[in-house]
Structures are given as C-alpha cells and as structure tokens.
Amino acid sequence: MTDTRPGRNPLDIVAAALRAGFDVIQVRPEDHVTDREAYELTVRVLAMCRELGRTCLVNDRLHIALAAGADGGHVGADDLPVAAARRILGPDAILGATARDPQTARRAVADGASYLGVGPAFATTTKSGLPDAIGPAGIRAVAQAVSVPVVAIGGVTADRAGELYAAGAHAVAVVGAVSGAADPFAAAAEFVR
C-alpha cells in the first residue's frame, strides 16, 4: 500500500515492492492528498503494475479507480457501503472491504466484496483511531467465516507474516514495514521470501 505521509516517496517504494515481487499495489491517498494528486499517483502506479502484469487497486476514492482504469478499489466503514461500491465499480472489478469480525465479514461478502482486509492484526502507528489489534486469532475467526480471500493488515512485519498465513490469511497488506525501511527493496524481498 502506498505511503503518502509527508517525507515518503510512494513511487520509489512502489517500484521497489514491484521489483521484489509484490502482486498487488493499493494506492491509498491520505486525506491531505488532492484528487488531482491521487489521480496522477494512480496513473503512474497503474502503468508500473501493467508493465509487470500486477494488480492495482485504489483505496476509498472509487472515482479515481474508474478514471484511471485500475483493477478495483477498497472500502471501509467510513467509505461508501460495499453494495454501492460494487454498483459503481461494476461486476468484474476487484472490490475489497474492511472487516474485523465474522458478522461484518459475511455481510460484506453478501454485498459484493471480492476480498476482505482484516485487522489491525497487530498494533500500528500508520493509522490512528483504530481499535485494538485482533491478532492471528481474530484473522482466523474471519477467515473461517468466509470463502473470499482474507488480507491481514496492520503492523505486519516479515517476521510475523507467517503467523497470519497460518491463521488463514491469503495475503498480507503492508505500509510501514516497507516504506519505513532503510532499504525498501530488501524489506519487500524479505516479505516475498
């Protein structure tokens, strides 16, 4: 996931992550990023993904996903409802939804989510205002409740990704462990390894 915090260089980090072998990039423009900036970032990330046959999603701002021609989007509790997001993106797009418990997860899938982002798996400082970490057990509870892929998110490090896969995660989503690393390529490669 892109890191648009001041002082970070999202494009360089995306390039490193793709070179290391990440399959999916989610463009996640934070609130201070204008639509124009988010669109331009998405167009550039999408071009990098297309060159390598990787997938590009856009968080929250589905109009930008559509305008840029991205593969889909992701919505959470403060964003468009999943069913509305599905109507906007159409039947074939990838649509992720955030869920922290089995009930929300089942509802999101019934409403059209094609994968679920589940967390925070562990404590994180990347996003404020999050509930307590749910740990591998929380990931397992959701993974057992649905048949779509579960993506564990929040405080994920390469060291701890294995616990999440063992709990039923299909993938992990990462911001800080790659973007905050002294060597983002090496950090991303460690995840892939």
Ligand SMILES: Cc1ncc(COP(=O)(O)OP(=O)(O)O)c(N)n1
């Ligand atoms: C893969 C994935 N999982 C969860 C989220 C979080 O979405 P949301 O809860 O809407 O929070 P923001 O990312 O919008 O701040 C995600 N983006 N991706």
Ligand SMILES: Cc1ncsc1CCOP(=O)(O)O
């Ligand atoms: C957007 C979001 N939602 C739950 S945790 C999180 C941030 C993930 O970032 P990091 O990988 O740095 O903990």
Ligand SMILES: [Mg+2]
């Ligand atoms: Mg959101």
